[in-house]
Amino acid sequence: MWLNTNPFKKTLQDSLEVRHETDDSIDRLTESPIHSPIGLAEPAPESEYPSDETITQAFSELTAPAAPQLPDVPLKTMAKTFVKHRPWLLLPLLGLFPAIAWTTMPHPMDRTSIDGTSDVAAVSPTLSLTAPGLPVPNRSLSATPLPKVSPLTIAPAPTLTPVDLSKLTPEQKAQNAKAKAIFESTNAPVDAYVEMHVSIGKGSSIAFASTTALNLTDEKGTKLGNLAATQAHTAQFSGGGITIGAQSFPANTFIEPEPGGLLYLNNRPYRGKLLLSSDGSTLHAVNYINLRHYLYSVVASEVSPSWSPEAIKAQAVAARSYALTYYFKPVNSRYHIGSDEYFQVYSGTQREDDRSNQAVDITSGEYVSYKGGVVESLYAASDDIVAEAFAGRGMSQLGAKSLAEKGYKYDQILANYYPTTKVGKIAKDE
Numbered sequence: 001m002w003l004n005t006n007p008f009k010k011t012l013q014d015s016l017e018v019r020h021e022t023d024d025s026i027d028r029l030t031e032s033p034i035h036s037p038i039g040l041a042e043p044a045p046e047s048e049y050p051s052d053e054t055i056t057q058a059f060s061e062l063t064a065p066a067a068p069q070l071p072d073v074p075l076k077t078m079a080k081t082f083v084k085h086r087p088w089l090l091l092p093l094l095g096l097f098p099a100i101a102w103t104t105m106p107h108p109m110d111r112t113s114i115d116g117t118s119d120v121a122a123v124s125p126t127l128s129l130t131a132p133g134l135p136v137p138n139r140s141l142s143a144t145p146l147p148k149v150s151p152l153t154i155a156p157a158p159t160l161t162p163v164d165l166s167k168l169t170p171e172q173k174a175q176n177a178k179a180k181a182i183f184e185s186t187n188a189p190v191d192a193y194v195e196m197h198v199s200i201g202k203g204s205s206i207a208f209a210s211t212t213a214l215n216l217t218d219e220k221g222t223k224l225g226n227l228a229a230t231q232a233h234t235a236q237f238s239g240g241g242i243t244i245g246a247q248s249f250p251a252n253t254f255i256e257p258e259p260g261g262l263l264y265l266n267n268r269p270y271r272g273k274l275l276l277s278s279d280g281s282t283l284h285a286v287n288y289i290n291l292r293h294y295l296y297s298v299v300a301s302e303v304s305p306s307w308s309p310e311a312i313k314a315q316a317v318a319a320r321s322y323a324l325t326y327y328f329k330p331v332n333s334r335y336h337i338g339s340d341e342y343f344q345v346y347s348g349t350q351r352e353d354d355r356s357n358q359a360v361d362i363t364s365g366e367y368v369s370y371k372g373g374v375v376e377s378l379y380a381a382s383d384d385i386v387a388e389a390f391a392g393r394g395m396s397q398l399g400a401k402s403l404a405e406k407g408y409k410y411d412q413i414l415a416n417y418y419p420t421t422k423v424g425k426i427a428k429d430e
Contacts, residue, residue: 199331291327
């Protein structure tokens with residue numbers, strides 16, 4: 001830093017340049033193998049050496065700042081002449097200048113004073129925050145204070161009050177029943193994953209309705225339209241397709257109510273969805289319903305829900321085994337099984353009962369099995385009918401009721417009427 005402000009800076013630089021152009025003593029300096037400053041040149045006669053006062057005066061002149069009023073040319077000339085004849089005087093000065101510069105610089109290590117306090121604040125104002133040549137903004141730097149954070153509060157857990165079902169309005173009870181049915185159907189046992197296709201009507205025209213709006217789709221699931229709720233609609237076959245009112249639809253059209261809705265066909269309510277299928281001369285109505293809800297209707301239609309629970313369970317297993325037989329070997333390509341007495345009675349939801357529904361769910365997935373296969377578990381009302389219709393190979397429903405009253409379990413009742421068989425069970429893939 002001292003060199004940058006010293007008026008002799010240019011003079012010294014010029015003198016260094018002149019030194020390379022001086023007499024033979026400088027050439028001997030660069031060629032001499034001796035590295036000691038004493039052997040740089042031939043010693044001069046003692047009479048030519050300057051006195052101590054002369055050296056002191058010369059050193060003072062070199063280090064003292066020059067008066068600004070002195071002309072540059074005489075000083076420059078004097079410095080060149082002096083250095084030309086006394087080059088060894090530059091050696092101590094070359095070591096002195098870095099020492100002076102070092103003492104004037106701020107040192108990163110000197111950040112703590114003797115009393116232990118930091119002096120960073122005193123140094124930081126000398127730091128430049130802008131690049132050279134860029135204007136310095138006329139504003140002071142400031143830091144945005146952090147926002148105050150309020151302490152975390154945890155709200156108390158709400159108190160849950162049980163709903164009094166007896167105080168629900170009829171509309172609320174209906175909504176609750178629909179929600180319960182949807183929940184049970186989505187969280188059902190294995191029976192809910194088997195879809196039965198049951199023929200529930202046929203003719204030249206079919207009238208139907210629904211408690212909710214109806215969505216119409218084709219076999220690929222493409223939406224074709226919709227129909228209003230709580231209105232009667234009539235479907236007819238027309239050439240190669242179906243007409244509903246003034247609209248035309250494909251020969252195979254699916255009609256599905258909104259969630260929670262029921263279909264009505266001939267004033268009888270059904271779960272699931274409806275397939276209207278035309279074969280060119282007859283229109284068929286096929287109910288697509290899961291096995292669980294199908295058995296809800298069948299068991300309550302075939303026996304009285306007031307019977308002994310073991311007898312109802314035996315009926316549920318026999319009805320499931322019979323339905324699975326037609327599930328794997330359908331009547332035709334349009335549906336698996338019929339809904340009348342020729343097969344087993346399916347009446348939709350109007351015959352369902354909680355007691356028989358419970359028997360269906362308790363025995364979910366169970367069927368009459370022979371060597372791992374599904375038995376077509378025939379049954380009829382009495383032993384006489386079984387003997388006459390099935391040559392004695394089937395279950396008597398009244399006989400099952402009597403055995404249950406005597407303390408037989410449902411698997412024992414089934415083993416009595418279907419000898420050499422066991423109760424098998426289907427299961428969901430996990």
